[in-house]
Amino acid sequence: MEASRLTSLFGRHDFAIRRLHSLLGLMPIGGYLVFHLATNAAIIDGPEAYQHRADQLHKLGLTTIVVLEWSLIFLPILFHGIVGLMIVSRGKRNVLNYPYADNWRYTLQRLSGVVAFAFIVWHVFDLHGWLRWSWWVENVARPLGGARFMAEEAPATASAAIGRAWWVIAFYAVGVTASVYHLANGLWTMGMTWGLWTSQAARRRMNLPCAAVGIVLLVVGLGALGAMVRAGRLSNLPDGAAGPVRSAPAPAADHASPRVLGSAR
Amino acid sequence: MDRPSERIEDTRSGSRGSPSGSMTSAEANAADSFLVRVLRQDGPGLTSYWETHRVAREPDMNCISVLQKIAERAETIEGRRVAPVAWECNCLEEVCGACTMLINGRVRQACTALVDRLLADRPGEIELRPMTKFPVIRDLVVDRSRVFAALRKVKAWVPVDSYLDMGAGPRQSQEDQELAYQYSKCMSCGCCLEACPQFLKIELVRGKGESETDFRRRLDEANRQAFLGAHAIAQVELFNLNPIGSMTARQRLDVLTGEGGVQICGKAQNCVKVCPKGIPLTTAIARANRAAVRHVVRKWFDL
Numbered sequence: 001m002e003a004s005r006l007t008s009l010f011g012r013h014d015f016a017i018r019r020l021h022s023l024l025g026l027m028p029i030g031g032y033l034v035f036h037l038a039t040n041a042a043i044i045d046g047p048e049a050y051q052h053r054a055d056q057l058h059k060l061g062l063t064t065i066v067v068l069e070w071s072l073i074f075l076p077i078l079f080h081g082i083v084g085l086m087i088v089s090r091g092k093r094n095v096l097n098y099p100y101a102d103n104w105r106y107t108l109q110r111l112s113g114v115v116a117f118a119f120i121v122w123h124v125f126d127l128h129g130w131l132r133w134s135w136w137v138e139n140v141a142r143p144l145g146g147a148r149f150m151a152e153e154a155p156a157t158a159s160a161a162i163g164r165a166w167w168v169i170a171f172y173a174v175g176v177t178a179s180v181y182h183l184a185n186g187l188w189t190m191g192m193t194w195g196l197w198t199s200q201a202a203r204r205r206m207n208l209p210c211a212a213v214g215i216v217l218l219v220v221g222l223g224a225l226g227a228m229v230r231a232g233r234l235s236n237l238p239d240g241a242a243g244p245v246r247s248a249p250a251p252a253a254d255h256a257s258p259r260v261l262g263s264a265r
Numbered sequence: 266m267d268r269p270s271e272r273i274e275d276t277r278s279g280s281r282g283s284p285s286g287s288m289t290s291a292e293a294n295a296a297d298s299f300l301v302r303v304l305r306q307d308g309p310g311l312t313s314y315w316e317t318h319r320v321a322r323e324p325d326m327n328c329i330s331v332l333q334k335i336a337e338r339a340e341t342i343e344g345r346r347v348a349p350v351a352w353e354c355n356c357l358e359e360v361c362g363a364c365t366m367l368i369n370g371r372v373r374q375a376c377t378a379l380v381d382r383l384l385a386d387r388p389g390e391i392e393l394r395p396m397t398k399f400p401v402i403r404d405l406v407v408d409r410s411r412v413f414a415a416l417r418k419v420k421a422w423v424p425v426d427s428y429l430d431m432g433a434g435p436r437q438s439q440e441d442q443e444l445a446y447q448y449s450k451c452m453s454c455g456c457c458l459e460a461c462p463q464f465l466k467i468e469l470v471r472g473k474g475e476s477e478t479d480f481r482r483r484l485d486e487a488n489r490q491a492f493l494g495a496h497a498i499a500q501v502e503l504f505n506l507n508p509i510g511s512m513t514a515r516q517r518l519d520v521l522t523g524e525g526g527v528q529i530c531g532k533a534q535n536c537v538k539v540c541p542k543g544i545p546l547t548t549a550i551a552r553a554n555r556a557a558v559r560h561v562v563r564k565w566f567d568l
Contacts, residue, residue, distance in 0.1 A: 011490055011524040015561065018528040091462045091531055097370055098460050098535045106462065106533035189532040195555020198548055 010086075021083040022193050028072040029080055030183045037176075037217055040224035047155035047231055054154035066132055074124075081117040088114060109185050112178040119175030127161055159232030162225070169229055176221040184214025297322050299384055300342065301331055303350050304394040306401045309408075310470055313401070317342045318350075328368055328375035328383075329354050331391065332405075350393075352405040359541055362454025366405050367394040372459040372539055375405075396459045400468040411467065412453050412496065414488045419520045421500035423510040435508035448503035448549060450542040457495040457536035457546055463529050464492050492529040493520075495536035499549035505556065518560040527553050 010017065042053040058065065088110045095107040124130060129137050129147025141147035148161035162172055188210040191197040197206050298321045306313040319342050320334045329352075336349035354364040357376045364375040369383060369392050383391050399407035437445070458464045467487050471480040501517045504510035521527045527550060536546040562568070 014524055015522045015526055015528045015557070019558075019561075087531070090465070090529075092465055094460070094462050094535070098539070100535060100538050102532070102534035102538075103462070106531055109532075192530075192532055192547070192551045193528075193554055194558055195551055195553075198551035198555060200545065200548055203547070203551070 017083060018087070019193070021080055021087075022190055024076045024080045025183070025186050026190060029076050030186070032073055033179055033183055034217065037180075037221040037224065040228070041220050043155065043158075043224055043231055044227040047235075050155045050158075050231075054151045058151045062132070077117075077120060081113075081120075084113045084117065105185055109182060109189065112182040112185075115178040116175060116182050119171065119178065122171075123175060127158070155231055156235065159228050159235065163229045163232035169225070172225050173222060176225060177218060180214055180217045180221055183217065184210050187213060299380075300390045301335060302390060302392045303335070303404070304392075305350060305404045306395070308403055309400060310468070316347065316350075322380070322384075326380035328366075328378040328380070328391070328393065329357060329364060331380060332375065332393075350405065351403045360452055362452040365396060365409075365454040365456060365459075367396060367459075368392070370394075372396060372456045374454065374541060377541070396455060398459050398461075398464055398466045399455065400466070409453075409455050411488050411491075412455050412458065412494070414485070415493045415497035416453065416500060418489065419493060419497045419501050419517050420513065421497065421504055423504060423507055424513055425509070437506070437508055441506050444545075445503055445506045447543075447545055448499045448506075450544055451496055451499060451503075452542065453496060454541065455496070456539045456541055460535035460539040461492075461495060462533050462535070463531045464494050467491055489525065491525050493525055493527070495530075495546040495550060498527055498530075498553045499544055499546050502549040502552055502556075514556075515560065518556055521553055522557045522561055527557050530554075 039053055039057070043050040060068070091110065093107050093110070095103045125141065125144075125146040127147070127149035129141030131137070131141070137147050148157055150157045162168060188203075188206055191206055192203065197203045298319050301318045301320055303316050303318065304313050305316050318335045318338070318340070320331050323330075332350060332352050339349045340346050352364065352366070352375065354376060355361040356363070359374050359377045362374065365372065366375055368375065368378045369387055375393075380391070393405060395401045395405045396407050396409075399409050399411065402408050467484075469480070469484050469487060471477075475483075498521065501521055505514040505517055530550050534547050536550075537544070540546055
């Protein structure tokens with residue numbers, strides 16, 4: 001009975017749930033993806049620029065960061081991802097029988113959503129560790145190979161984590177591509193979901209701006225990934241020809257130290 | 266919006282032994298005949314199976330005349346005598362939707378599926394299957410009652426309930442008339458539903474000891490929760506465009522934003538591509554979405 005009551009609850013609020021799913025995809029998730037990829041792109045200017053950007057963000061202080069990352073990033077992505085998986089499970093894809101361009105876009109929207117969600121869950125564990133709680137980080141996340149990123153050593157830790165194996169680089173490229181496609185195509189479908197572009201001509205016109213957003217984001221995202229991998233390779237040169245990746249000193253001790261709740265460091 | 270017509274009944278009795286019904290396989294060579302592969306099913310819930318028939322080619326055949334030839338001979342290419350393939354048809358001019366089936370994998374009406382064109386695309390063979398999103402009754406006959414249940418659910422009509430002469434109704438703009446005309450061409454055939462990846466089949470089996478009434482109630486409830494489909498969303502647009510129909514627009518929008526409503530659309534947009542009447546179904550869905558958002562906001566803030 002419990003299961004059927006849950007189904008009926010989901011059914012009664014289906015409209016609100018799916019509209020919230022759509023809205024969260026744009027804000028904050030889509031907005032955050034743009035911000036995140038743009039921030040990453042600082043590595044193209046060099047390790048100092050990237051460290052500077054990391055320091056700027058971490059000036060917010062631990063409490064603010066935790067509140068913002070859970071309210072604007074983690075919880076919206078979890079909601080969007082879980083509702084998304086339910087939507088995928090309630091569709092019966094048929095692109096091989098009806099191989100129209102829009103049907104391919106529909107199918108890829110679901111595929112990219114699942115890939116991006118899996119990638120993001122892994123990526124956040126790998127670099128962040130999911131929770132900023134010292135016991136968790138020391139006893140769970142680090143032993144399992146996660147929480148590799150440290151804001152005080154942003155370029156060195158990020159490039160070491162991302163460049164540590166070919167499959168990690170490949171997974172990043174796939175994850176970024178899937179996320180960007182999902183956002184760009186999602187922008188377009190959102191216009192239909194909210195009735196912004198209703199006529200066939202309007203819908204066709206909106207293809208171009210949405211594709212442009214996707215292409216720019218993909219170039220920025222993959223460019224940052226390439227620069228990050230290159231930064232890692234240069235820092236591993238035996239004579240340190242390119243200089244240390246981490247060159248800028250920590251701006252102030254109180255900003256650099258503890259970024260983990262309950263840490264004794 | 267015609268209901269499905271009566272089923273074509275078994276016409277084999279008495280017709281056997283006529284000269285036209287005894288074509289040998291030697292006569293039927295590739296040039297003047299073709300094969301028809303039919304996915305058959307003897308009754309609701311039973312296993313389906315493929316069967317191949319050979320049909321002599323005649324000028325200007327369509328898939329209905331092919332099925333008539335199959336019924337006439339009722340003999341597979343292996344020479345096995347079988348019950349004729351069951352199918353539905355009614356208008357024979359693509360306005361009733363009764364003969365909708367999968368022809369070479371594509372959903373369309375059998376009456377306007379011309380054999381010459383089908384064989385030009387795929388020489389020597391035609392494949393017929395029942396629609397996959399509706400319960401099969403027998404062979405190519407499916408139960409499309411959910412299509413009509415969705416129309417009842419969205420109140421796809423203009424309520425005129427008066428003994429008195431109310432005078433002329435409000436006028437409708439030329440622009441709205443032209444759009445409404447597009448939506449009014451719907452014949453409820455179900456092509457848009459068959460091609461829709463978000464529209465899933467509902468097939469319930471009546472349980473042992475379950476009364477007909479209880480079974481009907483269970484089926485109605487399952488239909489109520491499930492996706493309306495593009496056809497019903499377009500009919501909401503049609504009747505909300507109508508000046509008198511728009512007086513009950515909120516009732517239709519309540520359904521549209523309720524369980525199984527317009528939110529289930531996944532923008533695959535196959536509906537508009539397979540619609541035999543060329544109805545702008547995706548425009549209807551986008552406009553319905555706009556109306557739905559406005560409706561929900563109005564309800565929330567009591568505007």
